[in-house]
Amino acid sequence: MKNSEIADVFDQLADVLEFKGEMVFKVNSYRKAARTLRDTSEDIAVVAAENRLANLPGIGKSTAEKIQEYLKTGKIKKYEEERKGLSDELISMLQIPGMGPKSLALIHSRLKIDTFAALEDAIHSGRLAELPGMGEKKGENILKGIQLLREASKRIPLGVALPIAEQVLDEVRKFKSVRRAELAGSLRRMRETIGDIDILASASDHKKAIEAFAALPQVKRVLAAGTTKASVIVQGNQQIDLRVVDEECFGAALQYFTGSKEHNIKLRDIAKGLGLKINEYGVFRGDKKVGGKEEKEIYEAIGLQWMPPEIREDRGEIEAAKEGSLPALVTSKQIKGDLHVHSNFSDGRATLEQLAEQAEALGYKYIAVTDHSQSLKIARGLTPERVEQKGKEIQKINSKLKSLKLLLGTELDILGDGGLDYPDKLLEKFDWVVASIHSGFKQPREKITRRITSAMENPFVDCIAHPTGRLIGQRSPYEVDVEELLAVAAKTGTAIEINANYDRLDLDDIWCKRAKELGVKLAIGTDAHHLDHMNMIRLGVAVARRGWLEATDILNTLPLKKLRQKR
């Protein structure tokens, strides 16, 4: 699938055009097109073949032609032409924090600078400071920016960022000057990766709050600090932004700071059409403030229902809010069990008893203990004899449990040739079977897709675990045709997993939305190998919510009796 590949080209084209001083709206339209491509689950080649490209938001005649061109030739002539004579290194200097297209263009044209080395040289020799609008400080800041860029941590997984953020949030809440504080930005929206940590606070004394924030012990550098906001870098080279407002603006500010940017822009545009203005301080008609204490007031002022942060991505939620057709998103409370955990029968650390205890603490009615199957020897996959033994132990434990049941499960290996790792005779003994791939990740699209769909056709397979195999920031998905997987799942009634491990989150939010459209049921599993991992269920729920899923789309919301009837 070339969706994200083409998106990258449009983003690159936007950078080049912006560097060359192209109209900012034109540049933005390429960025919008890039975002639409990334947000589209359907294979863009299929959309193109059916001449539906221009139906996509932000893609018109010209961009559609460029997509067609790329699909045919692997290139976009416009991009190749525009970048002629500009090195990749030059354009990449736009990544330096504080270095925008205007500065870079000036530096490039006046000082003939093409490389980081030459740029640093020009700053040290004082040549940069002589340019109009430049000075000593600008040079110093660029040097610091280069340093920051070199050290910068990439986007970090949600599950890693959350505990760090929650700790900082606690500290901010302890500031004397602070009344309320909440996480905002991509964290509040529970995006799968986080660029920075955004925190909103209301304070009696803004200045005091900002000072206390900048003085936190973990702060390594203060990037900027004014009267309403500050940005700092903490240990681990993570950026934290704090925004401070008055209590009566908290709702408006939370709406603003939660984003997404694209969601905000659309809201503000609608407000404008109604003769209103939305900013982080409230909703205004002329000079008169007509709302802003509560987040809800912002939405209602422009005729929309309030909506949960997870769906604020400009993926149709604003239109749905207008029609009053927002989904009732699944909640953590509705989750009655975890459908993918490992015990020490295979490669998990916890005993069955410990798992049961943790499950009860989480208020569950059931957990599926899905240990690996026999071929997966490195993970101590279970022989049929061990399966029988495990089944007996589960029975024994279940007889002592009151509200919880352990389900005899397996994570059944789908072998390289598409065969399954246990015979049907054994499979029928399990309460819950998740099937997944642990080898042959590099197989071509058709082969690996067929491997998984043939597993789905086995009536004893309840669910396909981590269906794309991606590891966020580490490993690309298999070449698998997810659209085809979902189509087959809809037919066979097999569930697809939302693996809640923070490195996986697989299926992702965008595919979840597509799965719902096709009537496919999802099952959330933490894939826990330690007791602690079972808490990651909240990440799985977050993915489901970001994918617009409701309780009826998620098998984990079913009581045990209903879940069994599914089989």
Next chain:
DNA sequence: GCCGTTTTCGGCCCGACTGTTTTCAGTCG
């Protein structure tokens, strides 16, 4: 470049912080 019950032309979100500025442009959120 995209888009449209106000428009097929003329808009395209709105504000904070910094540095170099004597009134604002650039960058970022």
